[in-house]
Structure formats: structure tokens, C-alpha cells
Amino acid sequence: MIFGVIGAGQMGAGIAQVAAQSGFEVIVQDIETEFLARGENTTQKSLSRLHEKGKLAETPADILGRIKFTTELQDLAHCDLVVEAVVENEAVKSELFRTLGQIVKPSGILASNTSSIPITSLASASGRPKQFIGMHFMNPVPLMRLVEVIRGHRTSDETAHIVTETAERMGKTPLTCNDFPGFVSNRILMPMLNEAIGCLMEGVADREAIDGIMKLGMNHPMGPLTLADFIGLDTCLSIMEVLHRGLGDDKYRPSPLLRKMVQAGLLGRKSGEGFYKY
Structure with a gap:
């Protein structure tokens, strides 16, 4: 082949x-x-x-x-x-x-x-x-x-x-x-990352606590904010927009903080800074 x-x-x-x-x-x-x-x-x-x-x-x-x-x-x-x-x-x-x-x-x-x-x-x-x-x-x-x-x-x-x-x-x-928006992986994963970003925006906890709680409490290998940085915040935003548009449910609305960070060019690892600096 x-x-x-x-x-x-x-x-x-x-x-x-x-x-x-x-x-x-x-x-x-x-x-x-x-x-x-x-x-x-x-x-x-x-x-x-x-x-x-x-x-x-x-x-x-x-x-x-x-x-x-x-x-x-x-x-x-x-x-x-x-x-x-x-x-x-x-x-x-x-x-x-x-x-x-x-x-x-x-x-x-x-x-x-x-x-x-x-x-x-x-x-x-x-x-x-x-x-x-x-x-x-x-x-x-x-x-x-x-x-x-x-x-x-x-x-x-x-x-x-x-x-x-x-x-x-x-x-x-x-x-x-x-063939549904987000398929299985991102239909489940991205709303979780988006919700973690919402927690940060609303002051529920700081970034280290949000990531630490999900790592230690849910046995995730990395926290959701670290993972979002790894994927790329622009990619996360694009996927959330596809979910929101394709499924028509506001539970998939991208976090305003996610949108603002992408506008600022803070895309995660690929740009050297997102929720963390690299």
C-alpha cells in the first residue's frame, strides 16, 4: 500500500x-x-x-x-x-x-x-x-x-x-x-475542557486546583487546562463551535474566556503560552 x-x-x-x-x-x-x-x-x-x-x-x-x-x-x-x-x-x-x-x-x-x-x-x-x-x-x-x-x-x-x-x-x-458533530471522542471531551475553562473564568478555583482535582480525583493523566493547552486553544474553540452549530444546544457554547484567549493569540503550547507558560 x-x-x-x-x-x-x-x-x-x-x-x-x-x-x-x-x-x-x-x-x-x-x-x-x-x-x-x-x-x-x-x-x-x-x-x-x-x-x-x-x-x-x-x-x-x-x-x-x-x-x-x-x-x-x-x-x-x-x-x-x-x-x-x-x-x-x-x-x-x-x-x-x-x-x-x-x-x-x-x-x-x-x-x-x-x-x-x-x-x-x-x-x-x-x-x-x-x-x-x-x-x-x-x-x-x-x-x-x-x-x-x-x-x-x-x-x-x-x-x-x-x-x-x-x-x-x-x-x-x-x-x-x-457521523455526528464531534463524533464520540470530542463530543464528550471538549465540553469537559470547556467547563473547566468556565470554572477558571468564574473563579471557582485556580488553574492548578482545577487540573489537580481532575488528575487526583478522576485519575486523568493530565488536567483539563493542561490538555487544552496541549491540543491548542484554537482547535478547542473550532471544535466547540462545530458542536454548538451542529447540535444547536447552548450547553456546547464556547466559554467566553476560551474565545478571548484565542483572540489574544494565547493558543497553548504551540504559541508558548495558554493557561500555562511553556
């Missing part, structure tokens, strides 16, 4: 790494060579850490040798499966899939790593809805086992079967859900 990945950011680089570790030939596309170089560096560091721990069957060089980096979408023409991992914006993703639908070979499957945007809508834009599916990896991809597989309204059984088998070959546990 030739495995395509669009976007060399944190998620795209992780998906490409795991695909290459699983023996696939991988093509990673991004719009700038500097983004590709950053993604390649991220992958190299991740593979080196795994190699040092004795968790790789091959050398990092062997695995990286199966990954090609390119700025040309046309280089994805012969891919059997292409996973998109670009910015969480429906208009951007739709335009990308309109182009991919014309480029990728007719038998190729298109998949989105979207956190919340309707798969059925993106599938329609692609022009090949039977061969379109959601393939939502968790961050960090090399460590997290779940792949949320989201079937669009017209996704074929064959497409779902191939993607499920591919995820299993990548060492992941694929779990299937239907």
Missing part, C-alpha cells in the same frame, strides 16, 4: 511515522518546504527516542527511508489511501478534497483526520463519497492506540473494511462511530 499524508504538522508527522513503521511506503505533502523539514525533524527525533528504548524492529534511517516529502499534491496520484491532517477548517478541507478527488487514482480511498467536521460533507466535496471516511488519530499518534473510524452517510462497507484493517496493521485499535 502507498500511504499518503497531507500536512506535516504534529498530527501528520505522527501518522506518517506510524505508517512507515508498519511497512507502508509513505508520501507526505505540505505547502512549504520548511513545514516538511520541521515534520521530518519531528519524526527523526521520535524514532530516535523509540530506538533508544529498544522499541523499533528497524533503524530510524530504514523507516525514514520509506517516507518521501513533497510540496506537490500531484505526487499523491498513485496512493491507495490518503489521510488529510491540515487545519481544522471545513472550507479549507473541502477545497483540498475537491482537488484530491481529481488527482488520486479512482480506486484510492480519501480519509480525514478531522476532530469534528462532518465526514458526509467532506465526502461530498471529494466527489467519491463511497471511498471517503473519517480516520481520527489521537495525539501523540505514535503512542496513542485509538483510531476513531467515522463512516459518512455513503461510505461503503469495503472502504470501512480496508481502513479498519490498515489501522490494525498500524498497531492501532479502530473503533467505529457514525
Whole structure:
């Protein structure tokens, strides 16, 4: 299988790494060579850490040798499966899939790593809805086992079967859900993070107490404010807006503090400051 990945950011680089570790030939596309170089560096560091721990069957060089980096979408023409991992914006993703639908070979499957945007809508834009599916990896991809597989309204059984088998070959546990706003993971997770932000805004507790209570009381590996910073506050806001708009319930209304922080450019780890400084 030739495995395509669009976007060399944190998620795209992780998906490409795991695909290459699983023996696939991988093509990673991004719009700038500097983004590709950053993604390649991220992958190299991740593979080196795994190699040092004795968790790789091959050398990092062997695995990286199966990954090609390119700025040309046309280089994805012969891919059997292409996973998109670009910015969480429906208009951007739709335009990308309109182009991919014309480029990728007719038998190729298109998949989105979207956190919340309707798969059925993106599938329609692609022009090949039977061969379109959601393939939502968790961050960090090399460590997290779940792949949320989201079937669009017209996704074929064959497409779902191939993607499920591919995820299993990548060492992941694929779990299937239907196409509703936020799917399962973010429909449950994001309102919790949003509520934690509301607690901070209202002065219920300080950030350390909010995170500490959820870590110690609920056995979460990290507190909700730390997790929001890790995900990116702009991404959290985008997902909450999709939930609010798609489900029409004000319980999904983004916290005013979340919106204000995004407006201020305080996006979490990616910007160096969110609820905490990095």
C-alpha cells in the first residue's frame, strides 16, 4: 500500500511515522518546504527516542527511508489511501478534497483526520463519497492506540473494511462511530475542557486546583487546562463551535474566556503560552 499524508504538522508527522513503521511506503505533502523539514525533524527525533528504548524492529534511517516529502499534491496520484491532517477548517478541507478527488487514482480511498467536521460533507466535496471516511488519530499518534473510524452517510462497507484493517496493521485499535458533530471522542471531551475553562473564568478555583482535582480525583493523566493547552486553544474553540452549530444546544457554547484567549493569540503550547507558560 502507498500511504499518503497531507500536512506535516504534529498530527501528520505522527501518522506518517506510524505508517512507515508498519511497512507502508509513505508520501507526505505540505505547502512549504520548511513545514516538511520541521515534520521530518519531528519524526527523526521520535524514532530516535523509540530506538533508544529498544522499541523499533528497524533503524530510524530504514523507516525514514520509506517516507518521501513533497510540496506537490500531484505526487499523491498513485496512493491507495490518503489521510488529510491540515487545519481544522471545513472550507479549507473541502477545497483540498475537491482537488484530491481529481488527482488520486479512482480506486484510492480519501480519509480525514478531522476532530469534528462532518465526514458526509467532506465526502461530498471529494466527489467519491463511497471511498471517503473519517480516520481520527489521537495525539501523540505514535503512542496513542485509538483510531476513531467515522463512516459518512455513503461510505461503503469495503472502504470501512480496508481502513479498519490498515489501522490494525498500524498497531492501532479502530473503533467505529457514525457521523455526528464531534463524533464520540470530542463530543464528550471538549465540553469537559470547556467547563473547566468556565470554572477558571468564574473563579471557582485556580488553574492548578482545577487540573489537580481532575488528575487526583478522576485519575486523568493530565488536567483539563493542561490538555487544552496541549491540543491548542484554537482547535478547542473550532471544535466547540462545530458542536454548538451542529447540535444547536447552548450547553456546547464556547466559554467566553476560551474565545478571548484565542483572540489574544494565547493558543497553548504551540504559541508558548495558554493557561500555562511553556
